Amino acid sequence: MAKTKRQIHLGLFLQGAGHHVAGWRHPDAESGSENLDLLQRLAATAERAKFDLLFLADGLTSGSDAHPSMVARFEPLTLLSALAMSTTRLGLAATASTTYGEPFHIARVFASLDHLSRGRAGWNVVTTSYARTAANFGARHPEHDERYAIAEEFVDVVKGLWDSWDDDAFPKDKAAGVYADADKLNILDHKGKYFSVKGPLNASRPPQGHPVIIQAGSSGPGQDLAARNADIVFTAQQSIEEAQSFYKSQKERVAAHGRDVDSLAIMPGFLPVIGDTFAEARDKLALLDGWTDPTNAMPLLVERLGHDLSGYDLDGPLPELPVSDQLQSRAKLLTDLAKRENLTIRQLALRVAAGRGHHIILGTPVEIADRMQLWFEERAADGFNVMPPYFPGGLDDFCSKVVPILQERGLFRTEYEGTTLRDHLGITRTADRRGVA
Ligand SMILES: Cc1cc2nc3c(=O)[nH]c(=O)nc-3n(C[C@H](O)[C@H](O)[C@H](O)COP(=O)(O)O)c2cc1C
Structure with a gap:
């Protein structure tokens, strides 16, 4: 579906117990990382507000000092299968690791989710x-750049597996007795540095x-992986200047791969x-920050810095x-932020x-909409x-107070124009090997 006017894309980053580490203690909060009823209501709210997608982060560890939203939660693909049944338009995105996983499994679960949700995965x-x-x-934890080298190969294999069957490979012709057409099967037969995957996938084309x-x-390798493969980039940026410099760098890498720069949406x-x-x-x-102390805050900082800070004042x-x-x-x-603002x-x-x-x-809804408009424009x-x-x-306030302002300004859709996540993003369906989209 061709995009007519550049508009803001919105994703709901869903963390059941809130994003603020003390969010679950707010009087209006319901703790929800394992509360399907709440999670379905949140998905419905995002869909009513015409969000592009809902996104679930994930990790493969836990512990008593973990963020309350992450300490105990549903496995993302399982949860999204349930949310696929309670929504009709909202994109449904989940995190899955290329370091601790197998391309065959990942290709399969996301193909299944795309089928179950009719094109929203x-x-x-x-x-x-x-x-x-x-x-x-x-296992051994590979070092940073090797993790990205593994990811590059992993994603190639997954995409190859998604193309195991041409779009029209399943005639299910009762009269002729042909369920699957063998001529429309592509065996991947991948043998690479990190993976050996024969194929085909036991799923039709998503x-x-x-x-x-x-x-x-x-990071550089992260931006390169995105430049070659991604339709959306998530990122954390503190200031508009830093965000603009990242945006420029990421889009230049996309162009260097011969891709249309508008085919990738950068969403801080x-x-x-x-x-x-x-x-x-x-x-x-201030109320939420008042429930924050070194016990719940320091593990998050140490984790993100990647260095132990015990022994420091x-x-x-x-x-x-x-x-x-x-x-x-x-x-x-974080180290730049601490230096710039002289933070302890x-x-x-x-x-x-x-x-x-x-x-x-x-700020007020208008101040928040103004900031979003500025970053976007x-x-x-x-x-x-x-x-x-x-x-x-927190989501209800955003949807009822900020979204209408963005809509009045023509910056955000008032209706879904298509049915798939690709439609919402304004990008085309990926063609099969014969170029049939
Ligand atoms: C919005 C956002 C969501 C993320 N979600 C996850 C996640 O669910 N699981 C995970 O392991 N890493 C997650 N990350 C971390 C990134 O995948 C990446 O590891 C991190 O940003 C460091 O990348 P770099 O070393 O390329 O800078 C997320 C990052 C961002 C900005």
Whole structure:
């Protein structure tokens, strides 16, 4: 479906217990990482507001110091299968790891989700940053750039498997007795450095051709992986200047791969704290921050920096730290932020507890819409991954107060024009090997 006018794309970054580490304690919050009723209501709210997609992050570890939204939660693909049944238009995207997984399994589950949802599936390709994950798989944790080399091959294999059958490979011709047409079968027969996968996949071609591919690492290798493969890029950016510089770099890499730069939507995350006045929004954040302390905030900071900070004075400056092998771009964002604003370790931990390094917008609905419009028009973003601090109130406020302003300004759709996630993004269905889309 050709896009007529450039408009903002909106994703709901769904974390059942809220994005703010203390969001679950807000009087209007319901804890929901394992609460299907709430999760279905949130998906319905996002769909009524005409969001492009709902997105589920994921990791393969837990622990008592984990973020409340992540400590115990539904497996994403299982949850999205349930949400596919309670929604009709909303895109449904989940995270799956290329370091701890097999291309055959991943190709299969996302093909299935695309069929079940009639073309609304998206895969957030992650390389899994945290080394402790290896202990759950009896594996060695590969280093940063190798994780991306594995991911490049992994994604190629998955795409090849999605093309196992041509679009019209299943005539199901009762009279002729032909269920599957052998001439329309493509055996992948992949033998690479990291994977050996024969194929074919036991799924027909997905409704979107290929489910939408999302990439969320912002380091050089992360941007290259996205430039070659992604339809959406998620990223954390603190200021409009940083976001514009990332946007430019990512789009240049897309162009260098001979792709149309508009075929990839860059969607930074942001945490909206909404009040009828600025003071009310500020007080709301202060209430949540008041429930934040080193016990729940420091593990999130240490995890993102990739370095142990015990032994350092919490009220002193962040020490110089070598580049982390875990999340390179996020560690850099946080160390830059601490330097720029002269933050102590404690103050930096508080910021991470609220938005994990994502931009926090505090204000009235108009002020929030203004900021979104500025980032969009100044090419810092093609859309946003909306991260309410708590659920359902934080999402309800955004949908009932901010979305209508964006719609009145012609910046966001008032109706879905198509049925698939690719339609919402304004990108075409992926053709099969004969070029049939
Ligand atoms: C919005 C957003 C969502 C992410 N979701 C996940 C996730 O669910 N699981 C995960 O392992 N990493 C997730 N990441 C982390 C990235 O995949 C990546 O590992 C991280 O940004 C560091 O990448 P880099 O080393 O290329 O900078 C997410 C990042 C962003 C910006």
